[in-house]
Amino acid sequence: xxxxxxxxxxxxxxxxxxxxxxxxxxxxxxxxxxxxxxxxxxxxxxxxxxxxxxxxxxxxxxxxxxxxxxxxxxxxxxxxxxxxxxxxxxxxxxxxxxxxxxxxxxxxxxxxxxxxxxxxxxxxxxxxxxxxxxxxxxxxx
Amino acid sequence: xxxxxxxxxxxxxxxxxxxxxxxxxxxxxxxxxxxxxxxxxxxxxxxxxxxxxxxxxxxxxxxxxxxxxxxxxxxxxxxxxxxxxxxxxxxxxxxxxxxxxxxxxxxxxxxxxxxxxxxxxxxxxxxxxxxxxxxxxxxxxxxxxxxxxxxxxxxxxxxxxxxxxxxxxxxxxxxxxxxxxxxxxxxxxxxxxxxxxxx
Numbered sequence: 649x650x651x652x653x654x655x656x657x658x659x660x661x662x663x664x665x666x667x668x669x670x671x672x673x674x675x676x677x678x679x680x681x682x683x684x685x686x687x688x689x690x691x692x693x694x695x696x697x698x699x700x701x702x703x704x705x706x707x708x709x710x711x712x713x714x715x716x717x718x719x720x721x722x723x724x725x726x727x728x729x730x731x732x733x734x735x736x737x738x739x740x741x742x743x744x745x746x747x748x749x750x751x752x753x754x755x756x757x758x759x760x761x762x763x764x765x766x767x768x769x770x771x772x773x774x775x776x777x778x779x780x781x782x783x784x785x786x787x788x789x
Numbered sequence: 790x791x792x793x794x795x796x797x798x799x800x801x802x803x804x805x806x807x808x809x810x811x812x813x814x815x816x817x818x819x820x821x822x823x824x825x826x827x828x829x830x831x832x833x834x835x836x837x838x839x840x841x842x843x844x845x846x847x848x849x850x851x852x853x854x855x856x857x858x859x860x861x862x863x864x865x866x867x868x869x870x871x872x873x874x875x876x877x878x879x880x881x882x883x884x885x886x887x888x889x890x891x892x893x894x895x896x897x898x899x900x901x902x903x904x905x906x907x908x909x910x911x912x913x914x915x916x917x918x919x920x921x922x923x924x925x926x927x928x929x930x931x932x933x934x935x936x937x938x939x940x941x942x943x944x945x946x947x948x949x950x951x952x953x954x955x956x957x958x959x960x961x962x963x964x965x966x967x968x969x970x971x972x973x974x975x976x977x978x979x980x981x982x983x984x985x986x987x988x
Contacts, residue, residue, distance in 0.1 A: 658805035665813045672820035685827075686929050688936040690943055694825040754827060757928050763857075764924030766931070770979075774835045782827040783932055 681706035681723045683758035687788035694782060699750045701741040702784075703734065705765055706758035720758075720765050731768040738776040756784040828935055833978070851897045853886045853918045855879070855934060859925030863934065868895040876933055883941035887973060889913050906968040907953060919978045938977055945973050 683706035694700055704723040708716040721728045724737045742748050753773055757766060773781060854866040865874045867886050874882070889896040897916035903909055918938060922931055943958070946969050950958040954965055961969065 654806065655802065658802065658809050661806055661809040661813060665809055665816060668813065668816050668820065672816070686932040686936075688828055688932065690828060690936055690939040691826040692829050694827060700825075752829075754825060759927065759929035759932075761928040762924060763922040763926040763928060763931055766928055767922065767924065770832060774832045777835065779832040779834065780829070781832060782825075782829050783935070784825060784827040785932065785936075787826065 677702075677704075677723075677726055679704065679723070680709060680712060680726070680728065681721050681758075682709050683756055683761075685756055685784045685786055686759050688785040689788055691785055691787060692782075694754060694784075695750065695752060696747075699745055699747055700752045700754055700782075701738070702754050702756055703737075703769060704756050705761050705769070720761055722765065722769065731765070731772050734769055734772040735776045738773065738778045742778075750780070751778055752780045752782055753778050754782045754784050828932065828939065830935065830977075847917055848898070848915075850895055851913075851915045851917060853883065853916070854921070855918065855938075856921045857923065857926045857930055857934060859923045861927050861930040863930075868893065876930075876937065879934065879937045880941045880944075883918065883938055884945055886918070887913060887916060887941060888945055902971070904968050904971045906965060907972060910972060912972055912974075914974055917976050917978050921979075935977070939975075942973055942975050946970070949973065 681704050683704060705720060707713070707718045708721055708728075716728070722731060722734075723729065724733060729737070738751075738753070742751055745751060755766065755769065770781070773779070852866075854864075856864045858864065863874050863876060863879065865872070865879065865882060867882055870882070886896055889899065892899065897913035899911035899913050900915065901909060902912050902914065904912075920931075920934060920938075946958045949969055949972055950956060950961055950965070953969075954961055958966065958969060
């Protein structure tokens with residue numbers, strides 16, 4: 649029996665590879681906070697990735713808890729930040745955008761977060777004219 | 790004896806598949822496919838420096854107050870009700886408040902408005918739903934309240950769309966959606982309006 653011809657196998661795999669490269673997005677940041685987003689029914693899809701910036705709010709991950717304690721933290725890019733630093737973050741993110749009017753801030757916050765932290769962040773967002781926000785959530789059935 | 794010229798052997802490509810497999814796995818690990826979903830909201834514009842004390846006069850009947858305390862309990866003031874309520878009660882109350890189907894004098898006043906495609910309508914475009922939270926309110930409760938309020942608007946818009954155009958709101962054309970949105974404008978305020986005027 650002749651051997652099966654496998655010369656087209658690499659091409660096949662490459663096709664799958666390209667498919668995944670196109671439909672997925674790079675994970676830009678390593679998460680330093682732990683969060684479970686709330687569940688809702690009236691959710692909308694987030695728009696173009698290029699206009700979206702993320703703010704993560706929650707307690708530090710298990711690995712970092714020994715150093716950082718278990719209080720609520722705000723993560724911007726790759727580090728912890730104070731609410732007032734959000735303004736610089738928004739300006740910086742806006743710099744690289746072609747469509748600055750559509751800038752959206754997605755807030756990924758833990759369900760147990762106290763509203764005080766969120767209100768602080770929202771107040772700064774308002775001051776920096778980043779008015780389109782999105783409370784990240786998953787669908788509830 | 791003349792040596793016969795050897796044929797050059799072809800490059801062994803059997804490992805190309807393995808290499809591309811490794812690339813594939815690398816991309817699978819470092820990328821995420823999840824499409825992000827969330828509740829889209831719009832923040833109010835920052836207050837003007839020149840007129841910090843600008844007071845917005847809002848008639849009491851036009852305001853629905855929802856307050857959430859640090860324990861996550863809801864307190865709601867609308868129409869004749871000013872009491873603690875459960876989360877499930879919020880949507881029907883909000884729908885009643887936004888629509889004011891009985892034209893009650895306790896619920897938002899209606900004003901005549903000419904809307905394209907819908908003609909002359911009486912709409913409650915002066916209503917405001919004010920959500921106030923405590924610093925200690927759990928985010929989850931706040932989110933659920935927002936979700937219920939948006940659900941109330943969405944249900945009213947769907948009802949109107951079905952009544953007028955025979956389809957759900959999301960299946961309408963852009964012009965029709967604009968008309969329905971003009972009929973039920975979404976007004977959820979987080980900056981509390983001060984100084985309630987008389988009735």
